[in-house]
Amino acid sequence: MDACIVDYGLGNLFSLQKVFRFLGAKVEVTDDPVKIRSANKLILPGVGAFEDGIHNLKKTGLDIAIKDFVQTGKPLLGICLGMQLLMDESEENGLFQGLGIIPGRVVRLEGPGPEDMPYKIPHVGWNRVFYPQSKEKLLQPWDGTIFGHLKDGSFIYFVHSYQVVPSDQSVILSETVYGRNRFCSALQRGSLYACQFHPEVSGGAGLQIMDNFLKIVK
Amino acid sequence: MSVIRVIPRLDIKGPNLVKGVHLEGLRVLGKAEHFANKYFQQGADEILYIDTVASLYGRDNLLDIVRRSAENIFVPLTAGGGIRSIEDIRSLLRAGADKVAINTGAIQNPHLISESSRMFGAQCIVISICAKHRGKGDYEAWTDNARERSGKNVFDWACQAVDLGAGELLITCIDQEGTSKGYDIDLVRRIADSVSVPVIACGGAGLSQHCLEVIRDGHADALCAASIFHYCELEELQSREQYQEEGNVEFLKKSRDTMGFLKNRLHPINIPDLKVYLQTHGVNCRMLESTEEVKSEHCQKFMQ
Numbered sequence: 001m002d003a004c005i006v007d008y009g010l011g012n013l014f015s016l017q018k019v020f021r022f023l024g025a026k027v028e029v030t031d032d033p034v035k036i037r038s039a040n041k042l043i044l045p046g047v048g049a050f051e052d053g054i055h056n057l058k059k060t061g062l063d064i065a066i067k068d069f070v071q072t073g074k075p076l077l078g079i080c081l082g083m084q085l086l087m088d089e090s091e092e093n094g095l096f097q098g099l100g101i102i103p104g105r106v107v108r109l110e111g112p113g114p115e116d117m118p119y120k121i122p123h124v125g126w127n128r129v130f131y132p133q134s135k136e137k138l139l140q141p142w143d144g145t146i147f148g149h150l151k152d153g154s155f156i157y158f159v160h161s162y163q164v165v166p167s168d169q170s171v172i173l174s175e176t177v178y179g180r181n182r183f184c185s186a187l188q189r190g191s192l193y194a195c196q197f198h199p200e201v202s203g204g205a206g207l208q209i210m211d212n213f214l215k216i217v218k
Numbered sequence: 219m220s221v222i223r224v225i226p227r228l229d230i231k232g233p234n235l236v237k238g239v240h241l242e243g244l245r246v247l248g249k250a251e252h253f254a255n256k257y258f259q260q261g262a263d264e265i266l267y268i269d270t271v272a273s274l275y276g277r278d279n280l281l282d283i284v285r286r287s288a289e290n291i292f293v294p295l296t297a298g299g300g301i302r303s304i305e306d307i308r309s310l311l312r313a314g315a316d317k318v319a320i321n322t323g324a325i326q327n328p329h330l331i332s333e334s335s336r337m338f339g340a341q342c343i344v345i346s347i348c349a350k351h352r353g354k355g356d357y358e359a360w361t362d363n364a365r366e367r368s369g370k371n372v373f374d375w376a377c378q379a380v381d382l383g384a385g386e387l388l389i390t391c392i393d394q395e396g397t398s399k400g401y402d403i404d405l406v407r408r409i410a411d412s413v414s415v416p417v418i419a420c421g422g423a424g425l426s427q428h429c430l431e432v433i434r435d436g437h438a439d440a441l442c443a444a445s446i447f448h449y450c451e452l453e454e455l456q457s458r459e460q461y462q463e464e465g466n467v468e469f470l471k472k473s474r475d476t477m478g479f480l481k482n483r484l485h486p487i488n489i490p491d492l493k494v495y496l497q498t499h500g501v502n503c504r505m506l507e508s509t510e511e512v513k514s515e516h517c518q519k520f521m522q
Binding site for chain 1: 220221222223258261263288289290292293294311312313314316338339340341342385386414415416437439440504505506507
């Protein structure tokens, strides 16, 4: 089995499975903590509310299994809500503790001010991923990461109202600009990756990202 | 400025792609998956399938088409037609749809919006509103693929649907649909300016300029069009003499006549050319990467 997809009852996993089929990878959708601990690679997907997500993970003991998996240093990819759940806490509909794997918070995207061109929250649709400002001086900051072979400014599909703000800026792998927000659209710490966008519906660029993830070795 | 989306709309009846005028008088154009695949490869930002007869004959055809075409499409796929229950939504998502578009089922039971939005996430609940002008800037929402009136005011219904949890609104103007006379800009703008969620404008695109207007003046977040893309693809099929396999031969043979009244108004264009047009007029679009930038063998295979 190449990878396991964590099933905690949130989100549509069919598009994700379809991408892996297309790429010829064997993946298993599972809610079994034993399989998750021993997976070669782990995908933490998810759409919906942070509160529901963390609640479901804790209720089933998957939160511990995911933390154990992270300890092994094997590759993990958090997608959308799956990215947000990795953080310390989220201010979505209150204040909720996350998995605390990546230090930082989840906060709402800032809406337009009176002087701004109007834009909507949620941020739905295609947008660009850029090299993070802190890494712009590096020649090829994406080489060997999940963004390998992608060029600065590639288009990816987003659906979200909240953004991740990591405490440590150096984990930021890409940034995306939406209205007043320049937010962290992907992060990396070692083999741990997370993205706010949905690579499974992001055309050729998304396939490239998933293919890169499958090829990452610890 | 945000990146707008270009969404081809595929109305289906049985296994076929069809196109009507005012959502009636359907003509068969060809196999639905052929068109969906082509549009995906050309850089469609999303694909919309609407089963025009699902509310009359059930949704099995829609499920089949979604299942067959979803396998090779890696942009969001929205499916609609005859959705009445949570179970209907679940089966479409399981077949490979990323979002569902609901009209009649939501008007008859607005609770379906809140329930499905909570269960599957607002991002996959698109409320489809078919609007018909009833004079003096007043519009009524119609149901059953524009066969029945609901009595509901479109603007009130749009706001209510968003309050209940709709993630996006698909606004089709029945009066303009299939006429190639252009979108109903006023209708789209009034809704787009009053709701917090993205608005997809649909119905009436015959020229590239119409598409530009509905974004620039109608403030739509996405544009949806059918004939303008379908006829472009049909012309290409004809020129490659492939239409005997893919297209409706009878229709194509006499297409010049049957298109009759559309001939002067409809100027077919493909998705890449439309995007270039929009881009040169200051509208942000997602342009496809050229093949050499996508090096993975899998993706290269697929991008070509």
